[in-house]
Amino acid sequence: MSIEALKLPKRYKLVILYLIIAILLPFIIPSIYILHVLILAHLYVIYATSWDILTGYTGQLNLGHAMFFGLSAYVVGITNTMLNFPLTLSILIGIASAFLLSLVVGIPCLRLRGPYLAITTFSFSWVLFLLASSAMIWLSGGEEGIRGINTLLVGTRPNYYLSLFVMLLIVFFLYKIANSDLGLMLKAIKEDEDAALACGVDTTRYKLLAFIISGTLAGVAGAFYAQYMRIVTTDVVSLELSASAIAFSLVGGIGTIIGPAIGAYILTILFEGFAWLADYRVFVYNLIIVLFVLFLPGGIVSLRESLIEKRRRVSEHEG
Amino acid sequence: MRDDILRVERLSKHFRGLKAVDDITFSVKEREFLGVIGPNGAGKTTLFNLITGFLKPTSGSVYFKDRDITRLKSHERVKLGIARTFQVTRPFKKLSVKENVKIPAIVSHRDGKVDNVEEFTDQILEMVDLIKKKDLKAENLPHGEIRKLEIARAMATKPELLLLDEPFSGLTSEEISALQDVIARIHEEGITVILIEHVLKACMALSERIIVLNYGKIIADGSPEEICMDKQVIEAYLGKRGMEFAAG
Numbered sequence A: 001m002s003i004e005a006l007k008l009p010k011r012y013k014l015v016i017l018y019l020i021i022a023i024l025l026p027f028i029i030p031s032i033y034i035l036h037v038l039i040l041a042h043l044y045v046i047y048a049t050s051w052d053i054l055t056g057y058t059g060q061l062n063l064g065h066a067m068f069f070g071l072s073a074y075v076v077g078i079t080n081t082m083l084n085f086p087l088t089l090s091i092l093i094g095i096a097s098a099f100l101l102s103l104v105v106g107i108p109c110l111r112l113r114g115p116y117l118a119i120t121t122f123s124f125s126w127v128l129f130l131l132a133s134s135a136m137i138w139l140s141g142g143e144e145g146i147r148g149i150n151t152l153l154v155g156t157r158p159n160y161y162l163s164l165f166v167m168l169l170i171v172f173f174l175y176k177i178a179n180s181d182l183g184l185m186l187k188a189i190k191e192d193e194d195a196a197l198a199c200g201v202d203t204t205r206y207k208l209l210a211f212i213i214s215g216t217l218a219g220v221a222g223a224f225y226a227q228y229m230r231i232v233t234t235d236v237v238s239l240e241l242s243a244s245a246i247a248f249s250l251v252g253g254i255g256t257i258i259g260p261a262i263g264a265y266i267l268t269i270l271f272e273g274f275a276w277l278a279d280y281r282v283f284v285y286n287l288i289i290v291l292f293v294l295f296l297p298g299g300i301v302s303l304r305e306s307l308i309e310k311r312r313r314v315s316e317h318e319g
Numbered sequence B: 001m002r003d004d005i006l007r008v009e010r011l012s013k014h015f016r017g018l019k020a021v022d023d024i025t026f027s028v029k030e031r032e033f034l035g036v037i038g039p040n041g042a043g044k045t046t047l048f049n050l051i052t053g054f055l056k057p058t059s060g061s062v063y064f065k066d067r068d069i070t071r072l073k074s075h076e077r078v079k080l081g082i083a084r085t086f087q088v089t090r091p092f093k094k095l096s097v098k099e100n101v102k103i104p105a106i107v108s109h110r111d112g113k114v115d116n117v118e119e120f121t122d123q124i125l126e127m128v129d130l131i132k133k134k135d136l137k138a139e140n141l142p143h144g145e146i147r148k149l150e151i152a153r154a155m156a157t158k159p160e161l162l163l164l165d166e167p168f169s170g171l172t173s174e175e176i177s178a179l180q181d182v183i184a185r186i187h188e189e190g191i192t193v194i195l196i197e198h199v200l201k202a203c204m205a206l207s208e209r210i211i212v213l214n215y216g217k218i219i220a221d222g223s224p225e226e227i228c229m230d231k232q233v234i235e236a237y238l239g240k241r242g243m244e245f246a247a248g
């Protein structure tokens, strides 16, 4: 058994190493602030990987992913504080609302090809932002936001572990999907939808399935955010948050699940580390997007592949 | 008497003013091998797109085994047993050769046409002689083998009717004769084939019957020998080549 374990492929070793660090971290670094940043990072990992299963894997451009995160967060806040629903029920309704939103947007848009989905997701998230920031302030609290939301677990450390657990569960789930028959269908649709149709793939159905999974999981992240932060402001439906899904994924590597997870970690920590950047976040996100598209379109995970490729070439030369 | 597997009735497709397919009626018998020839822009590919549901007709109907399929979506027609290849090849470039074939194989499995996806995939790859390259990315295949992969993918849908759109184009003469054998074997298995082809020698050798399209209309329908002698066909398309085929 121990010898077998030593023979594990390198990437499994990395995952195990990560797990050990992630689990022990609260004991190594007792800083509440750092744990808080990592909790946010966990939520953004869910958010980024859920974007990736639709846009990275299936090739359907979603420019307004914040609408799922934000709608769910607001619904949790509103039902919990104004309607006094129990928190667990609020969370379920929040996630369900993200699920419904994915149906409402997905069913008409995914039948069509072309820029419809990109335009609709962008517009929907924008409308949601306008509603929250002006038209429906009576409900959303505007800039002040909705305060006093209940929390599942009191304290940073318990929330750290819960967010870690939920994040790992979701990333594992998405990784499994990506490497299953379903994932293969999604990749085929991304590459050539007509060719996929000619193979008998019901492309509309699979695109919708990917969209539902994507939106619902972003809703999970949004609901968690609402109960952890205990306040929901317009940040959760901002353009900035929508852009960050793209930035996280580009930095890590689009269409790899693991890449966007890495990207979300790095950028979240980076932004918190350079707090003064926060005001320029949209600008920095856009800069990152442009730079990565130009110079490293495969993201960080592609560096590893090109390294392996290089080694292979060298060894071929020698051999 | 064999039954009709496909019937096309008064089918038309207009692109704005252009009548790409103009009131065409014909039928194909089960297990028949039908060739479709005609000059560039005659409407051959458009006809395939109408039969497979990639385009909606302006008017007319398509029947598959006496069932009106005119309004079915492409993937639903695949399920019924109609498969196609594309004139301009469209492999899933970033996927491996095996994955390319596995995708339709999975669909066939879900439709209850195939028991074991892995075995079936390998079997198809064996048939087109791509098994040794199964782990290669499709984009790394030479053109001739991408043509084979197109056919393999279509075969993995377990079709009863196979539509091939210029499978020989861009191939060397050795590749052509190898692929000709593959197609002949597919037909021998009992699959009905409709073949669009400009490589006349191969088309004449394989087809039992040929229809000739010109400006969206059928201008001739008959055995390869009859087609070669047809005055109208010679004028519109074959030219001198027709006389040579008739002679040799």
Ligand SMILES: Nc1ncnc2c1ncn2[C@@H]1O[C@H](COP(=O)(O)OP(=O)(O)OP(=O)(O)O)[C@@H](O)[C@H]1O
Binding pocket: B015, B018, B020, B038, B039, B040, B041, B042, B043, B044, B045, B046, B047, B087
């Ligand atoms: N999507 C489209 N939109 C507009 N016109 C089209 C479209 N598809 C085909 N056409 C036109 O319809 C006519 C028939 O085209 P089609 O591709 O069916 O010809 P073909 O017989 O397959 O020719 P080739 O031998 O060159 O492949 C052509 O004039 C073509 O330009």
Ligand SMILES: [Mg+2]
Binding pocket: B044, B045, B046, B087
């Ligand atoms: Mg054509």
